[in-house]
Amino acid sequence: MTPTSESKVRVRPGERAIARLACLAVQPLLTRVVRRVAAQHPSLFARLGPHQTTDFLIDPVELPFALHLRPDPQALVFRAVPRDTAPQAGATIRGRFLLLLELIDAEQDGDAAFFSRDLEVSGDTEAVVRLRNALDDMDGSLAEETSAMFGTPGRAVLARLRRAYTDATKPREYA
Amino acid sequence: MSLAELICPAGTPAALRTAVDAGADAVYCGFQDATNARNFPGLNFTPDELAEAVAYAHARGTKVLLALNTYPPAGKVDLWRQAADTGARLGVDAFIVADMGVADYIARTYPGIRLHLSVQAAASSPEAIRYYCENFGVKRVVLPRILTIPEIRQIRREIPCEIETFIFGNHGLMVEGRCSLTNYLTGQSTNMDGVCSPASDVEYVRDADGSMSSQLAGFTIDRFGPEEKAGYPTICKGRYAAPHRPEGYYAFEEPVSLNLSRLLPDLIEAGVHAFKIEGRQRSKSYVRGVVRAFRAAVDDIKAGREANIADLIALTEGQKQTQGAFETKKWR
Numbered sequence: 016m017t018p019t020s021e022s023k024v025r026v027r028p029g030e031r032a033i034a035r036l037a038c039l040a041v042q043p044l045l046t047r048v049v050r051r052v053a054a055q056h057p058s059l060f061a062r063l064g065p066h067q068t069t070d071f072l073i074d075p076v077e078l079p080f081a082l083h084l085r086p087d088p089q090a091l092v093f094r095a096v097p098r099d100t101a102p103q104a105g106a107t108i109r110g111r112f113l114l115l116l117e118l119i120d121a122e123q124d125g126d127a128a129f130f131s132r133d134l135e136v137s138g139d140t141e142a143v144v145r146l147r148n149a150l151d152d153m154d155g156s157l158a159e160e161t162s163a164m165f166g167t168p169g170r171a172v173l174a175r176l177r178r179a180y181t182d183a184t185k186p187r188e189y190a
Numbered sequence: 191m192s193l194a195e196l197i198c199p200a201g202t203p204a205a206l207r208t209a210v211d212a213g214a215d216a217v218y219c220g221f222q223d224a225t226n227a228r229n230f231p232g233l234n235f236t237p238d239e240l241a242e243a244v245a246y247a248h249a250r251g252t253k254v255l256l257a258l259n260t261y262p263p264a265g266k267v268d269l270w271r272q273a274a275d276t277g278a279r280l281g282v283d284a285f286i287v288a289d290m291g292v293a294d295y296i297a298r299t300y301p302g303i304r305l306h307l308s309v310q311a312a313a314s315s316p317e318a319i320r321y322y323c324e325n326f327g328v329k330r331v332v333l334p335r336i337l338t339i340p341e342i343r344q345i346r347r348e349i350p351c352e353i354e355t356f357i358f359g360n361h362g363l364m365v366e367g368r369c370s371l372t373n374y375l376t377g378q379s380t381n382m383d384g385v386c387s388p389a390s391d392v393e394y395v396r397d398a399d400g401s402m403s404s405q406l407a408g409f410t411i412d413r414f415g416p417e418e419k420a421g422y423p424t425i426c427k428g429r430y431a432a433p434h435r436p437e438g439y440y441a442f443e444e445p446v447s448l449n450l451s452r453l454l455p456d457l458i459e460a461g462v463h464a465f466k467i468e469g470r471q472r473s474k475s476y477v478r479g480v481v482r483a484f485r486a487a488v489d490d491i492k493a494g495r496e497a498n499i500a501d502l503i504a505l506t507e508g509q510k511q512t513q514g515a516f517e518t519k520k521w522r
Contacts, residue, residue, distance in 0.1 A: 062202075062232040121208075121474035127505050130420050130445075137396060141231050141389040148232030151473045152202035 031097060034079040038095035045082070048161050049093035052153075055160075060088045062149035066142040072104035075112035086146070106138035106146075113180030118147075120156045194454075194488050195464040197255065197354060198481045201233045201471055206243045208474045209252075213485030216253035218286060219243065219470065220384075225273040226257040227310055228470040229384030241280045253283035257470075258296075259308035260384045261289045261367075271295055278303060286332070287311075288367055288381075293326040306330040306354070310367035310381065316348035323351050330354055332466060334366050335448065336515050339456050346461035355457060357450040358480055359468025360507065361514060362386070362426050362443060371425040375407040392423045404428075421445020421508045445508030450516055451484070451499035455491055457516075476505055 052059070060067055063086055070092075073082040081101050085092035096102065108115070110133055117123040118134070125147050128134035136143045162169035198214035200206035209217045220226025222234040235243065240256075247254045256277040262270045270292045277285060278300045285303060287293045288310035296305060309332040313319045322328040330352040333342065346353055372386050373379045380386040387406055395403040400416030404423040411428030414420045421427050426442040448468070450457065457465070465488070467480050483500035490497040503509055 064231065118473075121204075121478075124473045124476040124479075124505055126422075126472055126507075127476065130507055130509055131504070132402070132414070132417070132420060135394070135396060135402070137394055139390075140392040140394065144230060144389040145232035147473075148202060148230070152204045154204055154207075 030079065031099065034097035034099075037079045038097060041080075041095050044161070045093050045095060047164065048157070049084075049091050051160065051164075052157065053088060053091055055155075056153045057088075059149045059153060060086065062152060063145050066105075066139075066145045069105040069139065069142045070102055071142065071146060072101055072107040073115060074098070074107060074109040075115055076109060078112055086149075104138060106140070106142040107136065108143060108146075109135040109137075111180065113176055116158050117180075119150050119153075120158050121151060125151075193463050194458050194492060196481065196484055196488055197464050197466040199359075199467055199470040199472065199477060200243070201228065201230075201469075202474075203235065203239045203243050205470075205474050205477050206254075207246055208477045209481050210247050210250050212478050212481035214252055214481055216255055216283070216464075217243075217247055218255040218257050218466075220257040220259075221273050221276070223269060223273070224260055224382065224384045225270050227259050227308075227380065227384050227386075228257075229260075230471050231389055233471060237276050237280065240277070240282075244281050248281070254281075255284045255286055255306065256282040257286045257308070258292055259286050259288045259310045261310075261381050262291065263382055267291055267295070274300065284329070290322075290326070293322065293328070297326045301327070304329045306332060307351075308332055308367075309334055309356070312365060312367045316345055319345070319349045319351065323349065330463065332356075335361065338519060339453065339460050339516055342457070342462065343460035352463035353461060354464040354466050355450075355462050355516075356448055356468055357454065357457070357465040357484065358502070359447055359472075360422070361446055361448040361512060362422075362424060369426070372406075375409060375425065387422070387424045394423075419445070419509045427507075444510070446510040446512045447506035447508075448514055448516075449502060449506065449511040450513055451487060451497070451502070453513060453516055454487060454497060458491065472505075479505060 067087045071084040073084060080095045081098050083092060083094050083096045083102055114123060114128060114133055118125050158173055162173035195215040197216045197218060198209040200209050200217045200219040206217050206219060220228060220234050222236060244254050258270055258273055274285060274296050284306050285296050286306045286308045288308040293305055305326055305328045307313055307322050307328045312334050313322060313331055314334045314336060319331045328351055332354045335356055367381055369380055376388055376391045378385050378388050391407045393405045395405060402414050403410050404412045406423055411425055427445045429438045430441045431438045469476055480502060483502055487497035487499050503511060
């Protein structure tokens with residue numbers, strides 16, 4: 016796999032080190048999350064059709080890393096990657112972290128986020144549409160399930176993140 | 191007063207359950223093939239999923255309407271007939287059809303199941319609607335979004351079936367059921383393949399200054415500035431330069447959604463039986479928000495209260511809304 020052209024963004028040495036450390040720190044969580052989702056929502060893969068082997072780059076703009084997803088049920092990949100070494104993606108989805116999480120949890124509408132320009136997509140649009148529809152057919156909340164894996168501290172972190180996101184986006188939504 | 195049923199979209203089983211729980215009187219959906227006009231990747235129902243959905247809806251008093259509202263290519267009707275057979279076996283409450291051959295097959299084979307005439311049939315005159323009623327036993331017509339409320343009231347007096355009108359969602363009306371713009375660029379047909387601007391032909395290109403171009407089959411159909419609200423990548427809502435408008439302009443329609451929340455009492459008074467919310471391609475979040483808002487509004491009106499409509503502007507295309515031709519023919 017070759018680095019994406021989007022990795023041409025200049026990254027300062029300090030940022031690069033932080034990104035690598037952050038990737039190492041979150042990877043165990045990502046592995047648990049993706050395995051749990053695959054086990055509990057197997058119908059998700061049927062809606063992905065031929066794009067089970069597409070490489071998605073999910074780019075939460077305010078985090079120091081991006082997420083590489085290849086939703087192949089035979090060889091699931093979900094890993095944190097520094098932007099400057101991110102793989103060549105078939106499709107890229109970019110937005111604020113909590114927005115991306117709320118899209119997965121059906122707390123926000125993807126088309127509305129696209130209309131408002133809070134969500135950017137590039138690359139294979141069909142892959143993005145399939146992933147969106149597959150995730151939208153999931154019942155329950157990925158955020159709640161993930162936070163519950165860490166008990167009360169996990170739920171507290173999620174609540175804090177949501178408050179921060181609501182405060183940050185409120186003026187724009189009602190402008 | 192008419193029944194004012196709320197007819198709600200469901201692109202996935204989860205969206206269907208969301209619509210039912212949010213107060214839909216009926217939910218409309220389709221199979222994962224060309225038999226319906228939202229044949230989008232990853233969307234729609236398998237027969238097994240539809241069976242579960244019908245059971246879920248019926249257990250809660252909600253009807254399920256199956257959209258078979260595309261046109262079979264000549265001589266290739268088997269897919270549509272099989273879809274009708276499956277829908278009948280699974281117990282759907284009505285079929286939404288556009289093609290006369292499909293309507294005829296269902297009317298003859300399943301005379302006990304209601305037929306609704308899709309907006310894709312573009313039946314906008316009493317004569318046209320009566321033809322479908324008399325020949326195929328159509329019980330309800332979904333009117334094209336080109337009529338004023340006085341015109342709807344007049345049509346109601348001259349037809350023997352119920353009327354359903356769109357009240358919210360995508361406002362790509364053009365000549366419904368006759369639009370070939372997508373076919374012109376991609377070779378796929380909105381009306382026969384069920385795909386308007388197929389995602390496989392759509393690409394969004396981000397420019398260095400933050401602008402974004404929407405491309406369909408390699409043709410740029412719009413370019414949005416860094417802070418400009420965006421719309422769907424459909425040709426009818428593209429912006430084009432022409433000799434008399436070199437700066438570029440919306441030649442056909444604009445990125446804008448229909449919102450008739452303020453006209454609900456007038457529509458009920460005009461004799462509209464059912465209100466349709468567009469958006470099978472939208473998320474559960476959209477379905478939940480819009481269905482709840484209109485459920486509350488319709489219930490308020492039925493109870494003689496003034497409807498307090500929730501603000502739905504964030505869910506509209508381009509974050510703009512219109513009452514379109516329902517308010518005035520001069521809207522464009």
